[in-house]
Amino acid sequence: QVQLVQSGAEVKKPGASVKVSCQASGYTFTRHEIHWVRQAPGQRLEWMGWINVGNGNTKYSQSFQGRVTITRDTSATTAYLELSSLRSEDTAVFYCAILSGLFDYWGQGTLVTVSS
Amino acid sequence: SYELTQPPSVSVSPGQTTTITCSGDELGRRYTTWYQQRPGQSPLLVIYHDNKRPSGIPDRFSGSNSGNTATLTISGTQAIDEADFYCQAWDSSTGVVFGGGTKLTVL
Numbered sequence: 001q002v003q004l005v006q007s008g009a010e011v012k013k014p015g016a017s018v019k020v021s022c023q024a025s026g027y028t029f030t031r032h033e034i035h036w037v038r039q040a041p042g043q044r045l046e047w048m049g050w051i052n053v054g055n056g057n058t059k060y061s062q063s064f065q066g067r068v069t070i071t072r073d074t075s076a077t078t079a080y081l082e083l084s085s086l087r088s089e090d091t092a093v094f095y096c097a098i099l100s101g102l103f104d105y106w107g108q109g110t111l112v113t114v115s116s
Numbered sequence: 117s118y119e120l121t122q123p124p125s126v127s128v129s130p131g132q133t134t135t136i137t138c139s140g141d142e143l144g145r146r147y148t149t150w151y152q153q154r155p156g157q158s159p160l161l162v163i164y165h166d167n168k169r170p171s172g173i174p175d176r177f178s179g180s181n182s183g184n185t186a187t188l189t190i191s192g193t194q195a196i197d198e199a200d201f202y203c204q205a206w207d208s209s210t211g212v213v214f215g216g217g218t219k220l221t222v223l
Contacts, residue, residue, distance in 0.1 A: 044215075
């Protein structure tokens with residue numbers, strides 16, 4: 001079965017960077033884009049960007065442009081989200097997801113807490 | 117940038133029909149997806165391509181999309197349906213867009 005398994009919770013100081021991983025299994029890794037979505041406590045889902053796993057091309061939300069980098073390691077079937085210049089407002093659960101119509105799968109989420 | 121607008125909350129009694137709307141410019145020309153999210157859980161796909169239901173989703177969930185509005189309908193709403201619901205669409209400039217979410221309360 002398809003699974004997206006994310007790395008564990010992180011605590012970071014303001015101004016630092018965080019890198020979250022998303023290991024995929026149960027399907028051909030290069031066949032589907034992987035998206036990253038942020039959800040602050042009690043707030044809406046917010047799309048951050050995606051990566052074409054096959055060729056490595058990325059598209060980022062303007063809201064995060066300049067602070068976000070999405071990469072992948074095809075040999076490890078893992079995608080990564082790196083967010084820099086963290087601020088308190090970035091305290092949130094970050095999800096990786098495949099959003100391809102019926103082929104729709106989400107990771108379990110990774111809580112990132114930004115606190116001094 | 118493209119935006120999707122949902123009502124913040126909807127309340128219904130058990131057994132009634134729930135209607136949740138999602139509005140966006142010419143939304144009917146785009147596929148709309150609907151997610152259910154319970155507290156502490158990842159979003160769950162309930163409707164894709166406007167009106168298609170994944171296996172395992174009860175047939176009381178249905179969707180439609182026309183003009184500027186997509187609609188999620190839950191017939192015979194049950195207490196177990198209480199959750200946040202999000203619509204989602206794709207825009208070539210903005211990327212993936214989520215609505216603001218609607219909290220469904222079953223009284």
